[in-house]
Amino acid sequence: MTLAELATAVSTRYPDVVVAREEATLVVAPDDLLAVLTWLRDAPGVQLDALMSVTATHWPDRDPSFWVVYELRSTALAQRLRVKVGIRDDGQHVASVTGMFPTANWHERETFDLYGIVFDGHPDLTRIMLPADWSGHPLRKDEPLGGVPTWYHGALMPPIDERGMA
């Protein structure tokens, strides 16, 4: 099966599928996410049964300002499809896919930690990369790369160029 055939099979049900640079992308409304992923997993000739990655991108000047990105893989057909969900920056949530794909657990925690996107129905949506008492979501575009004082487990860490020598 070729990528074009997969895209055609998907577009019979969901026409918003785009093929570019040998990759297929499907844009989905947040409310439809679980239904679409279920269909993509079960439909014959699509069989996107494995979730490889969940992440996000932040576009502060656009609407929607977040895209949550799911990389799906069909192990039987050796094809891939990317599913994207647009999220507004006004506290809009997206459904967790951990029920369908247990592997999404840490991926969604990471996306929550680094972007602040809330996944409804996640069993344990806590920070994973950063300490529990961290404030802010560092992969957002309005977060600086460094040079800010940080709290780590209750201790204040000044920026590296302002640390005094004891």
Next chain:
Amino acid sequence: MRINPQDRPVAPFDPSGDVAEDFRDPATGDFRQETMIINMGPQHPSTHGVLRLLLELDGETIIRCKPIIGYLHTGIEKNTEYRSWVQGVTFVTRADYVAPFFNELSYCMAVERLLGVEVPERARIIRVLVCELNRVTSHLVAIATGGLELGAVSMMLYGLREREIILDLFESLTGLRMNHAYIRPGGVVMDLPEEAPRKLRNILDILPGRIDEYETLLNDNPIWRERNMGVAVLSAERCMELGVTGPPLRSAGVALDLRKDEPYCGYETYDFNVITRTEGDAYARYRVRIDEMRESLKIAEQAFARLGETPGPVMIEDPKVGWQSKLSVGPDGIGNDPEFLDHIMEESMEALIHHFKMVTQGVSVPDGEVYVPVEAPRGELGMYVVSDGRNRPYRVKIRDPSFVNLQAVPDLVEGGLVADIIPAIASIDPVMGGVDR
């Protein structure tokens, strides 16, 4: 603001506060009195870096295990957004530092797909060659450290000894033993040096015999079998649910290997087998790694033969896309190639302009997004790379196999004995640099 360490405000830190809460008994809302909660790591010799496991024990039996990561988070993904496309290589190579070439390969293939360019054939062969040798060094580290943790100290010595021979070749190729930044968007940074064929021949001649020795040492070793067989079993179905890839998946009988399923770099033209076993335990993972090293050497042998008959450039020749600056390894280490410096400074004004623009501005990559997976030693390593059309990445997401495979640790150890955590983690072979990024 300048604060001396002794003057920093410090709030009392409660080590149980954040994570042990999960271990409360849901029925009573209190901690169970008959079990013990202990903390393994993040500083522990058998956790392969800074992995922390919170364990609830009933005697020697593990009731619950919660892996806690993030102690090596260095913001590699954020950093790439502030550097040029070429500089991004030096960041991503430091994620999974035991298999750096794979990070570089995945990232560079993603950039090349965004640019819509094809790299020269010789560069693709060199990429296959270094990656397969890197797979051997990575599996050697896995088996060597796994052996050390179970008391097979000689395996550690032998494994690291052979790894050093290959790292010596990498050093003469790239200037560095690890974190090479050798694969660049458009090809590789320089062709093989003069001594490389001799060193490569030496590796390909002695490694197969050494792998036989490891098998003689461990395959039927009663202690090795006792500690590994039937330990940390993960079924094929559970692997798929948890997104586990690489040797743990293949040891459970699933012949998924991206080099076969979705070939890149011309892997479809190489002759090799996908190694599988059916037991899905720690011993099967060890055997899969041993056999994969042989297959990797087979591929490296074929790539070596092709190099002899495939001359040509190792970098895209379009000076607006490919990094034309030549480097070479001299007696004082790696540096600018004297011939190239002569060329841009004395001979060609155009070459100087291209060099200047490439070094100061870098290349602008058309906007778009790609996800490029490669078969790394630990499983599927993918880079999701987004460009907004400028000369630096908008987003680089590293889908690291260690990160995903580590989620399987509770499945591997719960219900087992404390001592079995060690072979369980060793058989997953996580590299925390890749997990935490």
